[in-house]
Amino acid sequence: MxxxxxxxxxxxxxxxxxxxxxxxxxxxxxxxxxxxxxxxxxxxxxxxxxxxxxxxxxxxxxxxxxxxxxxxxxxxxxxxxxxxxxxxxxxxxxxxxxxxxxxxxxxxxxxxxxxxxxxxxxxxxxxxxxxxxxxxxxxxxxxxxxxxxxxxxxxxxxxxxxxxxxxxxxxxxxxxxxxxxxGGELKPALAIEDFDVDYKCTWNPFGRGDATISYKVHNTGNAALSSQQAASVSGPFGLLRTKARDLPKTPELLPGESWQVTVPVKDVSPAIRLAATAGLTPLLTDASGSVTPLDKVEKTTHAWVLPWTLLLLLLVLIAIVVLAIRLGRRNRTARKQREEARVQEAVEQRLREQQQ
CATH class of the missing domain: 2.60.40.10 (Immunoglobulins)
Structure with a gap:
């Protein structure tokens, strides 16, 4: 049938x-x-x-x-x-x-x-x-x-x-x-283009925020391709890595076509300098329906992350330290001046006694 x-x-x-x-x-x-x-x-x-x-x-x-x-x-x-x-x-x-x-x-x-x-x-x-x-x-x-x-x-x-x-x-x-x-040379190829990462901080200066990775999947070859996706966000040296979950396959793109992707990544540590990485494993389907995974395509971009609540707290702490230092210096200067005045007064008192 x-x-x-x-x-x-x-x-x-x-x-x-x-x-x-x-x-x-x-x-x-x-x-x-x-x-x-x-x-x-x-x-x-x-x-x-x-x-x-x-x-x-x-x-x-x-x-x-x-x-x-x-x-x-x-x-x-x-x-x-x-x-x-x-x-x-x-x-x-x-x-x-x-x-x-x-x-x-x-x-x-x-x-x-x-x-x-x-x-x-x-x-x-x-x-x-x-x-x-x-x-x-x-x-x-x-x-x-x-x-x-x-x-x-x-x-x-x-x-x-x-x-x-x-x-x-x-x-x-x-x-x-x-x-x-x-027929002819088959050149399957996917490219990651217009790659960007955005980060939203929380009110909690020590809390985690959410990152959003966006990029365009471009079929730059001459074969129809879909792909498995992977994405993650990490701090310097790959520390505090957070992976995106349950990413779907991209649709099968014809040669020359593009597909816009937006990937949310939850609970990302604000590690000052973030590294966002996206990976694609192209999937090539032959005439019999068999699917062959090809070499992975990967790209990384960076973004500075300055949690403003943590930054504000840090500025307040710095201001308190600077104020404490200045007050300490002022107090030490005042004590020194009082001590010098006391010594001077004692010397003058001694001289008056000797003259009498």
């Missing part, structure tokens, strides 16, 4: 001009799918799945290895599960990672430059009667000058329906992911 495909929905508002918003309705990862796309009134239902051929019979998505200049021919099976005839648009689009870490596909008004431009269906639309299925063949033509590495996109079926009540067009997209690895 074929795994169901991934569903995307696009809503286009009919105002003074047309605008398009793409919303991902399900996680677009291999082996995870969504149910059939449904119209608002429930009268339109269709499903898509991969065709059974030499590439496999139970695939949940398309995955290929091909050299520059190579071609691939495959197909998508579309089934009309509703009660009315369907006329669906068929097209391909490049993929990208959303701010929520999910895969989405460009809408038709956005220009695709990779898979969306290399995949060509035999027809731009498909008509299917109720209860029937149709196979849509497509061909992938990889340019001879294509850069080696990973590319992700999808082949889609789309149905646009007007919603008179809301004055909008609802574009329902149901598609299947395509992951393509173009």
């Amino acid at each position: 074929h795994a169901p495909a991934t569903r995307w929905k696009t809503r286009t508002a009919k105002l003074l001009r047309t605008t398009a918003l793409s919303l991902l309705a399900a996680a677009a990862v291999a082996g995870v799918g969504a149910g059939p796309a449904l119209a608002a009134d429930g009268d339109v239902t269709w499903t898509v799945r991969t065709a059974s051929n030499s590439y496999g019979a139970t695939r949940s998505s398309y995955s290929y290895n091909v050299n520059p200049g190579g071609t691939i021919e495959d197909g998508m099976v579309v089934a009309n599960r509703g009660t009315a005839p369907l006329n669906l648009t068929v097209y391909a689009a490049d993929g990208f990672t959303t701010e929520s870490g999910q895969l989405d596909l460009l809408t038709r008004d956005k220009k695709s430059v990779a898979i969306g431009a290399w995949v060509h269906a035999n027809a731009a639309s498909v008509a299917i009667q109720p209860g029937k299925t149709a196979t849509v063949p497509f061909k992938i033509s990889v340019p001879a000058n294509a850069t080696p590495g990973d590319y992700v996109g999808g082949v889609l079926t789309s149905l646009t329906q007007p919603d008179q009540a809301e004055g909008i067009n609802v574009d329902r997209r149901l598609g299947i992911r395509i992951k393509l690895r173009v």
